[in-house]
Amino acid sequence: MSYQVLARKWRPRRFSELVGQEHVVRALSNALDGDRLHHAFLFTGTRGVGKTTIARIFAKSLNCERGQSSQPCGECRACLDIDAGRFVDLLEIDAASHTGVDDVREMIESAQYTPARGRQKVFLIDEVHMLSKNAFNALLKTLEEPPAHVKFLLATTDPQKLPVTVLSRCLKFNLKRLLPEQIAGQMRHILDAEQIGFDAEAIALLAKGADGSLRDGLSLLDQAIAYGGGAVRAADVRAMLGTIERAQVTRLLDAIVADDGAALFAEVAKLAEFAPDFGLVLDDLAALLHRVQLRQLVPDLPLDGADAGDIARFAQSLGADAVQLYYQLCISGRRDLALAPTPRAGFEMALLRLLAFAPAGEAGGGAAPAP
Ligand SMILES: [Zn+2]
Incomplete structure (x- = not known):
């Protein structure tokens, strides 16, 4: 079997597996279970703290074939397809790499049509402040009269650049940078499960190097495992990160x-x-x-x-x-x-x-x- 990067292999599949962001998870879970769902959410915060992961779990919660709940089954076709990133009604758009492209406007306008397979279409638009003018107008129009079968998850690292008209229509959450201890805890959990040896100092160095992003941390951990030939030791990590004793x-x-x-x-x-x-x-x-x-x-x-x-x-x-x-x-x-x-x-x-x-x-x- 080919090596699968840790961040992907260990991407949380349910809210309870998510590291940090408890305030977001609680709000979303309550809304899902009580069926009082807002149609647009805005996540602010830096990169690598869980936006895509939250969006996928949220999409599963809405579309699980066993019914809407904060605890999707993870086994039905809809859940499996969303986990695999091939669910047609979950549309992920990275506005930072798509600015000015008309496809994005068309995608947003397609929100008017009912979902192809699921009950709800979920749009995750990352770096939403970078959408082209046309795409933005399409988004605004949809947010003003949201169809019942659509949920928008908007994310940005720069909320100041968003017009008030968008901000006022979203439920806002600030995604927090993770603490070194949270990142270290997840690293230890993964290494134990993967049966890979490590020492505490190596993990502390990597968690510090991750700078608040679990994704960056796990990518450093991938490197450290490769560098150390299958174990994670402080001397190797120090050499790798360019830090010193x-x-x-x-x-x-x-x-x-x-x-x-x-x-x-x-x-x-x-x-x-x-x-x-x-x-x-x-x-x-x-x-x-x-x-x-x-x-x-x-x-x-x-x-x-x-x-x-x-x-x-x-x-x-x-x-x-x-x-x-x-x-x-x-x-x-x-x-x-x-x-x-x-x-x-x-x-x-x-x-x-x-x-x-x-x-x-x-x-x-x-x-x-x-x-
Ligand atoms: Zn399911």
Whole structure:
């Protein structure tokens, strides 16, 4: 059997399998079971958080041959065809790739006709703000006098670009970016079921790299499995993502605090062997400084994590204003990276700036001022 990408193989087939978006699921389920369905829904939110998946489950709920319910059977012809993406009454349109094409207008105008097979036609229009003018007018006309057999699921990453006339006719939901823990939980669930070995740190790195999108996370997981030859290990994931060990970031900051340029560049040379993404290293350094500053100024806030000892040490040895300055320099260094002659040169200049701007008398000594 050929390899099937995880995001597709593990696409949820029922509302209860969906990760996150509980508020949307509850509203849709109640409407389906109580038969009080709005005819147009607008989902806002970033990519890869479940729009297509929700649309498919919703279409099954409406068209399941055993009757409308929030728990479609998943076994009848309609359910199977929708899962396989070949149900004629579920029309998926990506407006970002179809702008100006007359087909879209015709598709929307076809909403007037009764469904070919199911009870309800479902239109999923992604990036709806990018529809052509003609297509938009057709949509508006249909939304003004919606036929009883049509449901619209509109999605956009940019709701400000939608006219009020459309907004006012839709029930609006904000799809949330997923938390790293939610993404990590789903990754562990999948790896257990697939009987693929992994370590916790690898999953934490991948979940962070997913940046709120489960789809992106699972695609990273696919890569990590291929990269690791069937297992998911932290060292492989780090190499793959271009991230580095936390201890290396700590050593960079130690050298800066000690005002020791030689030690700093010895660390840089070691780092460079891994050919990391230098932007991510600056991110990690900024994240470390953020935690140090929290420790200094909001000492009652519990900071968990393996690096609590390092955080406490830096909180002692650096002044609060120095931490602010270092943080700013990391962020601006990150921003300027694209303009640097090479990423490594940009990275080194950012570190040199931290070294150069070390506040007088700060190095290795000064205690944190009282908050
Ligand atoms: Zn069914």
